[in-house]
Amino acid sequence: MSESPHTVYVVDDDAGMLESTQWLLESVGLQVKPYADGRQFLESVNPAQTGCAILDIRMPGLGGLNIQEELQKRGSQLPIIFVSGHADVPIVVRAFRSGAFDFIEKPFNEQLLLDSVQQALQENQQASRRQQGDQHTETLIAALTRRERDVFMPLAQGYTSREIAEQLDVGIKTIDLYRARVMKRLGVERVPDVTGIAIAAGLLDPLKLRER
Structure with a gap:
């Protein structure tokens, strides 16, 4: 079974609790990967995987807090819900x-846990989409040539072709050519979209568009 964005990792050394938690989550259509041992979980989980983790605080060997610390060292963004008696x-x-998403006492209310898991999954997916969007934006900008980048920033700031030509001391026709190339590379048809890309990449303050 392949892992999905809705995978919930459950780590608990109590076999009965592990089984009942897995059953509860699967009953609402979630994919669950259960582990009775924290080290086994760490050996199998991909730090880039989305989803969330439910960790028991106290377990033989690696407890929940130790697992949380190790995940952070690996750069994992999995939201962590701790459960503990x-x-x-x-x-x-x-x-x-240390960044826990939630902390629920055992024995827990089933709906309380389900609500927390759903919220954690939603937050993780939103963060993943933002990260993918940022990476896509950076890739687009990195593909620009040096001269295209010279035109990209003032274009994003709302300067006209004439103004950019004066800034770069070149002809307007040349700027129009590079302007068209920049927009084609970025896959946009409107100048506001160019501005949006620059803002998304952190290269432009939306409150200071005309400041250089």
Whole structure:
């Protein structure tokens, strides 16, 4: 079975709890990968995988907080929902300070867990889409030649061909040529779309479009 964006990883050394949590999640159509051992989970999970993880806090060997720390070292963006029958304040504080998505005490209300999982999956998918969009934008801009980049920024700022020609000390026809090439490479037909790409890439402040 291949992993999907809706994969929920459940790590719990309590066999009964692991099985019942898996059943609950699968009953609402989610794909579940259960693990009774934290190290086994870390060995099999892809840091780039989307979804979310439900981790028991206290387990033999690697506990939930240790797993969270290791995932962060690997650059994983998986939202983590901790479950524990021993939710003392220092542990809860440590978990949230380290970026936990939620902390639920055992025995937990089933709907509470399902709501938390759905929210975590939604947030993770949105973050993944934003990251993919950023990478796509960076790829588009990186494909521009040096001269195209010279035209790209003032074009994004809303300068006319005449103004850009004066800035770069070249003819208007030359600017019109590069302007068309820039828009073709970026796959857009309107100047506002060029502006949007520059803003998305962090190259332009939308409040200071005409400032150089």
